[in-house]
Amino acid sequence: MSEVPVVSLEGVSKSFNGVEVLRDIHLEVARGEVVSVLGASGSGKSTMLRCINWLEQPDRGTVKINGEHIGVDAQGKQMSVRALASLRARTGMVFQSFNLWPHLTVLQNVIEAPVHVKRIPRSRAVEEALALLDKVGMGHKRDAYPYTLSGGQKQRVAIARALAMAPEVLLFDEPTSALDPELVGEVLAVMRALSLDGYTMVVVTHEMEFARAVSDQVVFLDKGKLIERAPPERFFTAPESERVQRFLATHR
Amino acid sequence: MNSQTWLLLLEGAWTTVWISAVSIAIGVVLGLGIALVRMLRIPFVDQLLVLYVSIARATPLVTLVLFIFLVAPTFGIVMNRNLAAILALTLNTAAFNAEIWRGAFLSFSKEQREAAMACGMTPWLCFRRIMLPQMITVSLPGLVNEMSFLIKGSPAIAVIGIVDLTRVTNRISAVTYEPLPPILAAALLYMVVIYALIQLQALAEWRAHRLAV
Amino acid sequence: MENWQIVWEARDSLISGLFTTIEIFLIGSVLAFLLGCLVVYLLEQAGPWLRRALRVAIDLMRTLPFLIFAYLLYYGLPSLGVRLDAWTAGLIALVIYHGAYFAEMLRGARLVMPAGGVEAARACGFHGFTLFRRILLPQLLIRVRPLIGNQLIYCLKDTAFLTIITVNELTAAANSIQAIYFIPMEAFVAVIGLYWMVSIVIELLVKWAGRFGRKRGFDHV
Numbered sequence: 001m002s003e004v005p006v007v008s009l010e011g012v013s014k015s016f017n018g019v020e021v022l023r024d025i026h027l028e029v030a031r032g033e034v035v036s037v038l039g040a041s042g043s044g045k046s047t048m049l050r051c052i053n054w055l056e057q058p059d060r061g062t063v064k065i066n067g068e069h070i071g072v073d074a075q076g077k078q079m080s081v082r083a084l085a086s087l088r089a090r091t092g093m094v095f096q097s098f099n100l101w102p103h104l105t106v107l108q109n110v111i112e113a114p115v116h117v118k119r120i121p122r123s124r125a126v127e128e129a130l131a132l133l134d135k136v137g138m139g140h141k142r143d144a145y146p147y148t149l150s151g152g153q154k155q156r157v158a159i160a161r162a163l164a165m166a167p168e169v170l171l172f173d174e175p176t177s178a179l180d181p182e183l184v185g186e187v188l189a190v191m192r193a194l195s196l197d198g199y200t201m202v203v204v205t206h207e208m209e210f211a212r213a214v215s216d217q218v219v220f221l222d223k224g225k226l227i228e229r230a231p232p233e234r235f236f237t238a239p240e241s242e243r244v245q246r247f248l249a250t251h252r
Numbered sequence: 253m254n255s256q257t258w259l260l261l262l263e264g265a266w267t268t269v270w271i272s273a274v275s276i277a278i279g280v281v282l283g284l285g286i287a288l289v290r291m292l293r294i295p296f297v298d299q300l301l302v303l304y305v306s307i308a309r310a311t312p313l314v315t316l317v318l319f320i321f322l323v324a325p326t327f328g329i330v331m332n333r334n335l336a337a338i339l340a341l342t343l344n345t346a347a348f349n350a351e352i353w354r355g356a357f358l359s360f361s362k363e364q365r366e367a368a369m370a371c372g373m374t375p376w377l378c379f380r381r382i383m384l385p386q387m388i389t390v391s392l393p394g395l396v397n398e399m400s401f402l403i404k405g406s407p408a409i410a411v412i413g414i415v416d417l418t419r420v421t422n423r424i425s426a427v428t429y430e431p432l433p434p435i436l437a438a439a440l441l442y443m444v445v446i447y448a449l450i451q452l453q454a455l456a457e458w459r460a461h462r463l464a465v
Numbered sequence: 466m467e468n469w470q471i472v473w474e475a476r477d478s479l480i481s482g483l484f485t486t487i488e489i490f491l492i493g494s495v496l497a498f499l500l501g502c503l504v505v506y507l508l509e510q511a512g513p514w515l516r517r518a519l520r521v522a523i524d525l526m527r528t529l530p531f532l533i534f535a536y537l538l539y540y541g542l543p544s545l546g547v548r549l550d551a552w553t554a555g556l557i558a559l560v561i562y563h564g565a566y567f568a569e570m571l572r573g574a575r576l577v578m579p580a581g582g583v584e585a586a587r588a589c590g591f592h593g594f595t596l597f598r599r600i601l602l603p604q605l606l607i608r609v610r611p612l613i614g615n616q617l618i619y620c621l622k623d624t625a626f627l628t629i630i631t632v633n634e635l636t637a638a639a640n641s642i643q644a645i646y647f648i649p650m651e652a653f654v655a656v657i658g659l660y661w662m663v664s665i666v667i668e669l670l671v672k673w674a675g676r677f678g679r680k681r682g683f684d685h686v
């Protein structure tokens with residue numbers, strides 16, 4: 001493939017207080033691809049995801065968004081805060097705990113970054129935000145404050161907020177783990193629709209069904225090492241590593 | 253600064269400390285009394301106390317000290333400076349303490365009272381043995397915080413001519429013509445006292461927190 | 466009731482005292498508040514050394530009585546060649562002293578604020594002052610709202626200390642009226658009443674401002 005991958009991690013390692021959490025991770029995500037990240041708790045999934053938009057700073061290795069270095073440039077020099085922020089603005093992130101801004105309404109949450117980071121005219125931002133809110137089925141709550149929403153509704157607004165930046169890649173960190181079981185479906189449905197729209201997505205999840213049905217690639221992290229990468233059919237039926245076989249046996 | 257001026261400063265510090273300490277002691281007890289009376293919700297008395305707390309919270313200490321010291325003689329009461337100072341500081345701090353005690357009172361869980369009653373305790377016994385010990389633990393951080401505010405407000409008593417730790421710096425510089433050293437030294441002494449109280453407050457907070465969990 | 470007549474006739478000096486008090490309180494508390502916000506912004510952005518220095522400065526103010534700080538500026542600074550008039554010295558003292566308290570209040574709110582909101586803002590490309598102004602500060606303000614009224618009233622009361630460094634504010638006005646006409650009772654009751662009224666207005670305004678937070682589901686607002 002000649003096209004530049006949207007996300008590429010090369011030899012990324014990271015330790016917290018001397019404990020290696022990520023070891024020499026290599027990962028490429030092509031445009032339009034959906035990659036699911038599986039692994040036991042504490043295996044470093046969130047850390048890897050957060051390294052992609054440099055919320056976590058790797059100790060070694062390089063991260064590129066669309067071929068552009070993020071965090072440190074090719075010479076290993078620290079980027080300016082401003083440059084880093086404008087690169088981050090090209091990714092969208094959805095968190096386990098939603099992290100909506102409580103002082104803003106649903107609509108304001110969605111247009112906040114487009115207006116104040118990307119400096120899009122407000123009227124255009126509103127127009128686009130309303131379309132996105134409709135897309136996630138939250139148009140009717142545009143003027144509600146986050147505290148009035150259910151978990152599933154909050155997460156759908158958070159997804160709209162991430163989409164509003166017109167990101168080149170969407171990063172999801174266990175978007176349904178904090179939800180009551182009956183609310184999981186509505187969020188997964190939105191994510192499935194996004195994958196059909198051709199969004200590039202990296203999804204950390206424990207939803208095996210979703211990973212199987214929606215992803216193009218599944219990767220598996222074990223103690224900070226990326227030990228398996230395969231299309232879902234192969235990953236779920238004939239994984240190479242014995243570790244993955246055991247993981248699947250306990251998570252069915 | 254020579255030892256003479258340090259001695260003067262320490263004398264001023266002593267004045268500040270003893271007047272504050274007496275006011276704190278009376279103010280804490282008086283505050284509890286006010287809080288208890290307010291819990292009884294006696295008509296008229298209750299409104300009166302609300303008014304007192306509200307006015308006392310808004311009145312600057314300087315103004316209150318002057319008021320008490322100057323008004324007493326018009327009623328034919330001979331008011332000694334120190335007494336006026338203690339009265340003013342006490343009236344001020346008791347209002348704040350009353351609110352702190354009341355907060356602890358109101359947050360006391362009904363279940364505990366019921367448990368005590370179920371054990372056959374009389375209301376008075378329940379108050380003394382169950383409520384009061386917990387109220388003290390819960391209120392202590394607030395009370396200690398209020399103590400440091402009282403000391404920070406205590407220079408107000410200088411306005412009626414009491415030579416406290418602040419005023420004494422004027423005395424010293426009138427002789428040495430160097431105001432900066434005594435002021436800095438006084439500041440240092442204040443810092444020592446108030447810092448100690450802040451530490452005490454942290455300790456009290458830790459204990460109160462332990463009670464909560 | 467003759468004495469009240471005298472107070473009424475001397476109202477000009479009371480009013481000018483009240484005006485000075487309100488003027489110094491308003492300018493002082495607004496600037497102190499802005500200073501507090503600035504300090505918290507710097508705590509957010511600065512390197513470890515500046516952060517430590519700011520923390521020490523805040524703690525210094527918190528362990529000092531306001532009056533001794535005002536003394537330092539008014540009586541102490543001239544020995545370093547800086548001579549301020551009483552009004553200016555008092556105002557600067559008020560701004561720095563209460564700025565430190567505002568900063569401490571906001572810092573406390575920052576400590577207990579969940580990290581997620583800021584992280585989400587970073588992920589959206591917010592940084593620096595925009596992040597502070599648009600995302601952090603509004604939430605901090607909503608959280609400290611119940612404390613702001615109290616702090617403002619402390620600030621109002623501290624202006625009375627300035628009478629000791631010869632600022633002609635409200636308490637000074639009462640004192641001079643009582644000294645001239647020998648009516649301490651009436652003069653001080655009037656002045657305490659005025660302080661009380663100002664503090665009630667402050668509390669009403671703060672409560673009114675609290676609707677902003679209540680609408681957004683922040684409890685105890």
Ligand SMILES: Nc1ncnc2c1ncn2[C@@H]1O[C@H](COP(=O)(O)OP(=O)(O)OP(=O)(O)O)[C@@H](O)[C@H]1O
Binds near residue numbers: 016044046
């Ligand atoms: N900020 C941090 N400081 C110190 N240790 C951290 C930090 N963040 C993560 N860790 C540690 O790094 C390891 C990997 O954490 P990470 O959150 O990436 O795991 P995860 O795979 O996302 O787990 P989970 O499924 O529980 O979310 C864990 O042992 C965690 O304790």
Ligand SMILES: [Mg+2]
Binds near residue numbers: 045046047174
């Ligand atoms: Mg995780």
